[in-house]
Amino acid sequence: MNMKMTSRSLSRAALASTLLAAALGASLVLVTSADGAASTLGAAAAQSGRYFGAAVAAGKLGDSTYVNILNREFNMVTAENEMKWDATEPNPGQFSYGNGDRILNHAVSNGKRMRGHALLWYQQEPGWAQRMEGSGLRQAMMNHVTQVASHYKGKIYAWDVVNEAFADGGSGGRRDSNLQRTGNDWIEAAFRAARAADPGAKLCYNDYNTDGINAKSTGIYNMVRDFKSRGVPIDCVGFQSHLTNSAPGDYQANLQRFADLGVEVQITELDIAGSNMANAYGAVTRACMAVTRCAGITTWGIRDTDSWRGGENPLLFDGNGNKKAAYNNVLTALNAANPTTPTTPTTPTTPTTPTTPTTPTTPTTPNPGGCTASVSLNPWTGGFVATVKVTAGASALDGWRVTTVLPAGAAVTNAWSATNTGTTGTVTWANVDYNRSVAAGQSTEFGFQGTGNGQGITSTCAAS
Numbered sequence: 157m158n159m160k161m162t163s164r165s166l167s168r169a170a171l172a173s174t175l176l177a178a179a180l181g182a183s184l185v186l187v188t189s190a191d192g193a194a195s196t197l198g199a200a201a202a203q204s205g206r207y208f209g210a211a212v213a214a215g216k217l218g219d220s221t222y223v224n225i226l227n228r229e230f231n232m233v234t235a236e237n238e239m240k241w242d243a244t245e246p247n248p249g250q251f252s253y254g255n256g257d258r259i260l261n262h263a264v265s266n267g268k269r270m271r272g273h274a275l276l277w278y279q280q281e282p283g284w285a286q287r288m289e290g291s292g293l294r295q296a297m298m299n300h301v302t303q304v305a306s307h308y309k310g311k312i313y314a315w316d317v318v319n320e321a322f323a324d325g326g327s328g329g330r331r332d333s334n335l336q337r338t339g340n341d342w343i344e345a346a347f348r349a350a351r352a353a354d355p356g357a358k359l360c361y362n363d364y365n366t367d368g369i370n371a372k373s374t375g376i377y378n379m380v381r382d383f384k385s386r387g388v389p390i391d392c393v394g395f396q397s398h399l400t401n402s403a404p405g406d407y408q409a410n411l412q413r414f415a416d417l418g419v420e421v422q423i424t425e426l427d428i429a430g431s432n433m434a435n436a437y438g439a440v441t442r443a444c445m446a447v448t449r450c451a452g453i454t455t456w457g458i459r460d461t462d463s464w465r466g467g468e469n470p471l472l473f474d475g476n477g478n479k480k481a482a483y484n485n486v487l488t489a490l491n492a493a494n495p496t497t498p499t500t501p502t503t504p505t506t507p508t509t510p511t512t513p514t515t516p517t518t519p520t521t522p523n524p525g526g527c528t529a530s531v532s533l534n535p536w537t538g539g540f541v542a543t544v545k546v547t548a549g550a551s552a553l554d555g556w557r558v559t560t561v562l563p564a565g566a567a568v569t570n571a572w573s574a575t576n577t578g579t580t581g582t583v584t585w586a587n588v589d590y591n592r593s594v595a596a597g598q599s600t601e602f603g604f605q606g607t608g609n610g611q612g613i614t615s616t617c618a619a620s
Contacts, residue, residue, distance in 0.1 A: 193491045197472075197483075198231030198268075200490035204445065207232040207452035208490065209271065211425065214238050214255040216462065217262055221477040225458050226266075232313070233263040234271040234424070234454050241275075242282045244304050248296065253307055260311060271424070271454065272312040274319035274362060275301045276346050278333035286334070291601060294338040295532050295543045298349050298603060302541050305353035314358035314392055314422065317350045318343050322363055328375030341591070343379070344388050345572040345603060349541065351389035352570035352605045362394030362424055368404030369413070380417055392451070394424035397440060398465075401430035408443035415449035425456040428482070429468035437472070438485030445493035526551075527594070529558045529617035533610050540566075540610035543603045544574075544585070546594065546617055553594040555620040558585040558602075566608035574602035586620070 194200035201208035209232025216222045226233075237243055238255035245251050263270050276297055285296060305315065321343055323331040330336050339345075343361070350359050361380065366373035376393065383390045393414050397403070404410070411421045423444055428436045444450040457463045461475035472483040532543045546556055560583050562568070568579040573591055577584045591600040 195487075197229045197487060197490065200487055201452060201493075202231060203491070204493040206444075206450070206490075206493070207269065208486075209233055209268075209452060209454040210458050211236045211273075211454060211456045212259055212262075212458075213462070214258050217258065222458055222462070225473060225477055231268050232271060232452060232454060233259060233268050234273050235259045236273075236456075237280070239272055239274070239304070239308075240277065240280045241285065241300060242280045245285075245300055246282050248284050249299075251303055251307070256308075260308070264311070269313045270311060271422075272305075272308060272315040272357070273424075274316035275304060275350060276317065276335060276342075277319035278321070278331065278335050281334075289334055290338060291532070291543065291545055291599075293334055294342065294345075294601060294603075295541075297335065297338065297342065298345060298541050298543065301346050301349045302353045302539075302605065305350045305357070308357075309354040310356055312354065312357045314360050314420075315350055315354070316362040316394055316424070317346050317359050319362045320364065321361075322366075322372050322375050324365055324372060326371045328371040328378075330375075339573075339601065341573050344383065347383070347389050348570055348572040349603075349605060358391040358420060359389055360392035360394045360420075360422065360424075361390060362396065364396040364398055364425070366395055367397050367399065367410065368406045369410045373410060377414060377417070380414065380419060384417055384419070390419060392420035392422055394422050396425035396456075397423050397427075398425060398456070399428045399436060399440070401428070401432040402436045403440050403443065407440065408446055411443060411447045411450055415447050420449050420451045421447060422451050423453040426453055427456050427463060427465060427470035429465060429470040433470065434481040434485050437482040438489050441486045441489035442492075445489060526619040527553055527556050527617040529560075529615040531560065531613045531615050533613065535610055539569075539605065539607050541603060541605050542610055542613060543601055544615060545599050545601050546587075547599040548594040548596050550596055551619075552596045553592070553619050555592045556587050556594065557618050557620045559583070559616045559618075560585065561614045562606070563609055563612050566606050566610050566613075568604050568606050571604035572602065573600075574604075576604070 194203055197208040208230060210226060210230045211234045212226060213236045235256055238259055244253060244256060260270050285293065288296060321331055323329055335342055347359050361376065363376060366376060380390060380393060414421050426440065441453065444453055455471055457471050459473045459475055459477055460469040460471050463471050472480055472486065474480055526549055528547045530545045533540055544558060546558060562580060562583060568576060568583060573588060574585040575588060585602060594600050
């Protein structure tokens with residue numbers, strides 16, 4: 157941990173001050189020890205252009221010990237539960253941001269950045285969404301992503317857009333859930349909607365039991381590689397890293413293979429139980445520091461008594477707020493890291509206030525022997541998300557084309573599961589490879605986001 161006050165350590169301290177000021181948009185003084193090493197986790201991470209954060213609960217912001225540690229040690233904040241679907245949209249179209257805003261405001265007012273967690277997760281859905289399936293759920297999902305990301309536009313460093321969508325075990329495939337049953341393209345659709353709602357936020361996929369190279373992490377790797385090859389907007393992958401005693405031996409190699417795809421890797425929910433936790437914390441931190449694209453580390457909680465893991469005591473501070481041996485190992489590893497390119501912070505802007513969406517549906521225009529198309533709309537002031545359902549007629553489709561006519565002043569800004577020609581007026585849409593084939597009487601969907609008033613969109617469908 158301790159370093160001599162050499163020219164190298166002096167330049168590192170100066171760089172840390174510069175990086176902190178750039179990341180937080182303010183002029184800050186770096187906290188250092190007598191020999192020039194940073195003496196807090198956030199400041200030590202900032203020396204190499206990274207962050208060190210914690211998951212925070214709004215209900216604990218009245219605890220002075222908790223808040224003092226938060227304010228002193230961390231430069232990134234994640235809301236534990238306050239930005240999840242059940243918290244932010246308890247009733248359809250009725251959004252509640254109070255506790256999420258409270259955590260955000262505390263972070264910003266204390267010079268910290270914010271990770272958003274999580275837009276879509278098969279758990280902690282509100283009860284009304286748990287009872288939904290199919291196109292109705294897909295429409296609600298995309299509206300939720302759009303509304304929440306729009307509310308926090310410009311204020312979130314990175315969003316966990318989708319959380320825990322892959323199954324455990326050896327299949328490497330998707331987890332069965334009502335979200336998955338809306339169509340295998342739902343993750344892609346969510347990322348596209350999030351990018352349209354907040355172009356400045358980094359968009360992450362987040363999961364657990366993916367710390368080493370295994371079937372599950374490889375399934376996610378293949379998805380990310382596919383997304384990158386097709387231009388689907390994914391910027392980062394989160395590794396939860398709920399560990400016991402040690403990380404897998406190929407932990408760093410696994411982080412590196414994802415980084416080599418051109419995405420940021422982030423350790424998002426770190427906690428380590430067991431008698432070897434101190435050494436394991438040091439090893440995990442060194443692994444992150446060794447991967448240039450590892451942007452930072454977040455622990456899931458602050459003190460052992462705040463942990464979801466009960467009596468396992470897996471965090472860096474004990475219940476009284478005292479630093480543990482694991483803390484010292486982490487700080488040593490952070491101080492030893494070489495500088496890397498700092499991440500670009502978002503510029504805070506005033507978020508828009510969405511209105512309560514309605515769900516009008518435009519009439520279906522039949523095309524005998526071919527297909528029909530119908531449009532469901534989720535509008536708000538100044539924009540909308542449209543979901544288009546394509547239904548085959550008496551014969552199966554091996555390709556389809558939909559024509560939509562947008563009202564005057566409306567324009568397409570983003571689309572998923574179809575390619576479009578034109579963005580205003582008459583817009584034509586063609587299938588992509590994975591939804592070209594539709595059995596007789598069956599349906600597929602695509603969607604798009606637009607600006608302006610989408611009320612009254614008409615649609616026609618033809619086999620191609």
